[in-house]
Each structure stands twice: as C-alpha cells, then as structure tokens.
Amino acid sequence: MTAAPLTHHDILALVAPFTRSGRHVDLPACDRIQRRVVFKPLEHATGAPELSGLRELLELEKFGTSTYRLTRTLVLPSGMKARLQATGREPAELLRRVDAVAADQHFQTGEGFVVAHHDALLPDAQIPSLTSGVVQVGELTLTMTVSAVRSVSADVLLAAPPGQTLDIPHDLLAVLGWAWSPLTRTPQGWTGKYRLRGTPTQRTSRAERALQRVAMHLAQTLAAPPSHFHDQHLAARWRVVFRRAIPILTPIFLLITLLLMPKLTLDGRPGLWTLVYQLPTVLIAISFMTQDLARFEMPRWPHRASAVSWLQLRVAGVVPKVI
Secondary structure (H helix, E strand, O other): OOOOOOOHHHHHHHOHHHHHOOOOEOHHHOEOOOOEEEEOOEEEOOOOHHHOOEEEEEEEEEEOOOEEEEEEEEEOOOOOEEEEEEEEOOHHHHHHHHHOOOHHHHEEEEOOEEEEEEEEEOOOOOOOEEEEEEEEEOOEEEEEEOOOOOOOOEEEEEEOOOOEEEOOOOOOOHHHOOOEOOOEEEOOEEEEEEOOOOOHHHHHHHHHHHHHHHHHHHHHHHOOOHHHHHHHOHHHHHHHHHHHHHHHHHHHHHHHHHHHHHHOOOOOOHHHHHHHHHHHHHHHHHHHHOOOOOOOOOOOOOOOOOOOOOEEEOOOOOOOOOO
C-alpha cells in the first residue's frame, strides 16, 4: 500500500522544532509524494579558516507511519560534501542528535588535501559511525566505503578527473602497511581494500586515522615526480612483493618440505621437526590474514617509473601501462 503524501499541515507540524532552531522550510523544494521535507540552506560558522563558507543542506524523510530519517549535508565552497544521517521516530530528537555533532568534525584538512566523512548516527551509538570517507588531493579523489558488516574490509577507489587516467604503481597505497591491499585497475579507477576489524566504534576510529594518513601520503607522493616514489619507498615496496608472494610461496614451501623431510637428520630435536612440519601451515594462515581473499600470483618487481606525470589523457581503446 502506497503511503499517503504529506499535506501542508503535516509539513507544518513536522518542521516546528526545526523552525525553533533557526531552520526554515523550503516549500517549493519539498516533495510531498516522496514525503520529503527540505529546508533552506544555512550558513555554518566554524573556527577553521579552511572551512569558511560551509553551508548546511537539511532534509527530513518519512517512512511508513512513524519512522523518520534526517540527513544533514555540509557543502564546502569547493563542492566537497560531508553527510550525516540519523533515523528514528521523533524528528525533534533526530535534530538534537544531529546538532550535537559539530560541523567541522566531518572534515580533516592538511597541506594539499581535504578529507570529508559521511557518517550515520546509530540508535545506541554515542558517536557517529563512518559509512564512507572521501579524500580530495588536487583533482584526484579517493573514496573509502566502510561496510556495516563486522570484519569486512573497506572498499577503496582512487579515481582520476574526467578525461584522464592515473598512471600509478599497484603498491601506491600498499606501502603504507599490511592493512592496505595492492590496487587493481578497473573502468572506474584503481580499486583496493583496507583491512578493518573490531567493533563499529573501533572500525570508525581506525578508518578515520587511515583516511588522514592516506591523504597525507597521497598529497606528498603526488606532489613529487613519479620516479621519486620508488626511491622514497624502496624497502616498503619489497615488503609488498613478499606479502603478495606468500600465497604462491606456500605450496612451494610445502613441496620443498615434503621432499626434504626424508633427508633431514633431526633425531633428538623434536621441536625442530615440529617447526619444519608446521611451516607451510603458518604460511597459509598468514596469506589469509593479510587479505580477504588470497591471490596466487607472481608479483612484479618494483622499479623506478619513467613517466613524468601521474595523470595521463584518456585515449579511447588504449590501456595505460602499469608502473
């Protein structure tokens, strides 16, 4: 059964607590059939100069008979957005919870980058839970999407501006640590994973720290020529090679162990026998601990890039080389 559209009186009743807080309904922008109430943009004053000109866009949606969703979208003059959503039965309570989260809490800024958080206020949570984060470095955008399912890694997408492609190495982010997977080229850009574990609060905290760190890494890396990446992260690149080789090394070590066992003279040293026997099992466990799905591949050896720019013009039908 289709829910009845909002009437003029319904809208006036819903917006009463918002009016008291200084918000004013934008009647022409409201969608009565979709049961969505839109408020006029509101300027937000923050203590951070880099966030000056911040505007608030507020929407209230009604589902069923008594469920509401309040969405606050904060927009910087550059067009970058951060979103906060809360769902419940009382619009006034939703507004109170949303207003309790400071506007500048949704943004992180630094030299050459801006990070925006998209959050959700869960019913029993004391702090917002991150649903996704966007890093803007120049014209490049990195998006991290955090799953609501515990122990599922976050999806990462690194995209170039329209009409251009990114000419980057697979390990551009993996050099940051084992939580970051190597990147894979897709039609949408470069995709990867960031390993997240723990409670929703822990996952949010770790994801926010990861966004801050990757933003600084990208700003510093992309400000230098591509050839500098190899020199600055040489040791980390070789660690990535070893990590990627673990799945394929596992059956190789298993075969070597089986071939050597009859020839080993380890009498009187049962502990060493146990170590040799369990080595393949340990490698298998490590390969699955370091990534969601182990990939059996021969990793490319790192080398210095010859490109002069990270961005290349997109040419139809031509796939850029991978560093």
